Amino acid sequence: xxxxxxxxxxxxxxxxxxxxxxxxxxxxxxxxxxxxxxxxxxxxxxxxxxxxxxxxxxxxxxxxxxxxxxxxxxxxxxxxxxxxxxxxxxxxxxxxxxxxxxxxxxxxxxxxxx
Numbered sequence: 001x002x003x004x005x006x007x008x009x010x011x012x013x014x015x016x017x018x019x020x021x022x023x024x025x026x027x028x029x030x031x032x033x034x035x036x037x038x039x040x041x042x043x044x045x046x047x048x049x050x051x052x053x054x055x056x057x058x059x060x061x062x063x064x065x066x067x068x069x070x071x072x073x074x075x076x077x078x079x080x081x082x083x084x085x086x087x088x089x090x091x092x093x094x095x096x097x098x099x100x101x102x103x104x105x106x107x108x109x110x111x112x113x114x
Contacts, residue, residue: 001071003048004045006048006071007045007046007047007048008045009045009071010042010045010048010049010068010069010071011042011043011044011045011046012043012045013067013068013069013070013071014039014042014043014057014068015043017061017063017067017068017086018043018061020083020086020087021060021061021062021086021089021090022086022089022090023060023061025039025040025043028057028060028061031060032053032056032057032059032060033056034053034056034057054068054069062086063082067079067082084103
């Protein structure tokens, strides 16, 4: 894997977890003490972050730093739960019961296929 591919995959992971967290680029940049322009270059795969920046971003996103460096497609079970948890964090309480029923129906529909 060359540097450009690593940067692109890192950027895609960063964008995915930022969106899951419900934060805008500006919010994440402010909370991680980096510029929004620099965050945009990271998400577009134009730059590689320093370890310090990687740690700041993962802390704000409340994920392990390794999550931003995992370049496989399918999330493992722990990551899937984490994705669901952070996605639900931004849902108003009045809608969480509806989503729970949707998850239950999906699990029943997929059965052993999942």
